[in-house]
Amino acid sequence: MSAELALRDPTAGPPPIRPSPRASWAAGPSRIASHARVSRLGLRTVALGYLLLLLVLPVGMVFWRTFEHGLAPVWAAVTAPDAVHAFWLSLLLVAIAVPLNTVFGVAAAIAVVRQRFWGRRVMSSLIDVPFAISPVVVGLALVLAYGHNGWFGNWLDSVGIQVIFSVPGMVMATVFVSLPFVAREVIPVLREVGTEAEEAATTLGASPARTFWHVTLPAIRWGIVYGVVLTSARALGEFGAVSVVSGRLSGSTQSLPLYVQDRFENFDATGAYTAAVVLAVLAILILVVMNVLARNRRVVA
Numbered sequence: 545m546s547a548e549l550a551l552r553d554p555t556a557g558p559p560p561i562r563p564s565p566r567a568s569w570a571a572g573p574s575r576i577a578s579h580a581r582v583s584r585l586g587l588r589t590v591a592l593g594y595l596l597l598l599l600v601l602p603v604g605m606v607f608w609r610t611f612e613h614g615l616a617p618v619w620a621a622v623t624a625p626d627a628v629h630a631f632w633l634s635l636l637l638v639a640i641a642v643p644l645n646t647v648f649g650v651a652a653a654i655a656v657v658r659q660r661f662w663g664r665r666v667m668s669s670l671i672d673v674p675f676a677i678s679p680v681v682v683g684l685a686l687v688l689a690y691g692h693n694g695w696f697g698n699w700l701d702s703v704g705i706q707v708i709f710s711v712p713g714m715v716m717a718t719v720f721v722s723l724p725f726v727a728r729e730v731i732p733v734l735r736e737v738g739t740e741a742e743e744a745a746t747t748l749g750a751s752p753a754r755t756f757w758h759v760t761l762p763a764i765r766w767g768i769v770y771g772v773v774l775t776s777a778r779a780l781g782e783f784g785a786v787s788v789v790s791g792r793l794s795g796s797t798q799s800l801p802l803y804v805q806d807r808f809e810n811f812d813a814t815g816a817y818t819a820a821v822v823l824a825v826l827a828i829l830i831l832v833v834m835n836v837l838a839r840n841r842r843v844v845a
Contacts, residue, residue: 552577567664584677597643606817606824609813609820610817612819617814618814619811621818622818624815626798627819629796630803630819631801633797633800634780637718637779637782637786638712638776639782640715640718640719641715641718641719642722645722646726646768646769646772647649648723648727649723649724649726649768649771650727650768652667652727653673653726653734654733654760655667656668656671657735658734671728672728673721673724674721674724679784680784682721682784682785683717683789684786684790686707686708686713686716686789687708687788687789690707709789709790710793710797711794714788714789714790714797716823717786717790718786720784720785721779721782721784724776725774726767728771729768732767733763733766733767734763734764741759741763742760745759766837773833773834776830777830780800780826780827781823781827782799786799786802787805790802794806800823803815803819803824804816804819807819
């Protein structure tokens with residue numbers, strides 16, 4: 545030590561104070577926490593900005609343009625005969641498609657999860673076909689199958705049934721595009737609950753129907769509810785497939801999304817914006833119902 549002091553320049557200042565290893569270790573977690581906080585804030589900013597640009601601002605502009613001239617034009621657009629017909633036709637499509645897809649979805653989920661048969665994986669894959677195929681392609685396929693020159697078109701014409709360019713074709717298109725939601729919500733729930741309760745009920749002498757109604761159905765009810773909500777939203781907003789098979793006849797085969805396009809193409813901005821607001825309000829109501837059900841599910845659990 546003395547030799548080091550003797551060699552040190554007497555004009556130099558005192559040696560720098562180095563932080564102890566313990567101090568460096570203590571500063572490390574705080575620095576990491578600070579970086580993590582900045583990273584979280586950055587991710588939140590990007591996500592909120594993305595939603596603001598693509599969702600909030602466009603939808604907000606639709607609401608603003610709808611009511612910028614007061615309530616009188618909006619009321620006149622809502623009560624127009626074609627608008628009323630399009631509204632009730634959309635609700636009719638939902639009222640038909642949702643129960644059909646609910647029954648099919650529950651049956652398909654039970655078949656995929658609870659049964660073992662040849663083609664089970666093929667069936668599970670076919671359920672997802674509406675996710676992969678464009679709705680426009682679905683509509684074209686229905687026209688080729690059930691149209692006037694389609695596979696079944698001549699036979700349907702001979703018995704006086706018109707599918708394409710009428711409500712039955714719109715129902716078929718809506719059912720097709722909204723088919724997977726109930727099944728895909730129920731399948732994981734069935735796998736999660738297992739088979740113990742069902743086997744116990746069968747051992748105690750319960751029939752398959754009684755086991756389903758009193759054991760299986762209560763266990764999968766939340767999956768069914770979520771599937772019904774998603775199916776309703778999808779059926780309500782369907783445009784592509786319905787546009788192809790409906791013919792878009794005003795006051796006859798024109799659903800609410802088709803009515804929005806028709807009014808916009810005919811330079812009726814108020815009618816288009818008003819119908820779009822009605823669709824947005826219905827979608828928001830469906831979202832609120834889904835959130836309330838999710839909260840109730842957590843409370844019950």
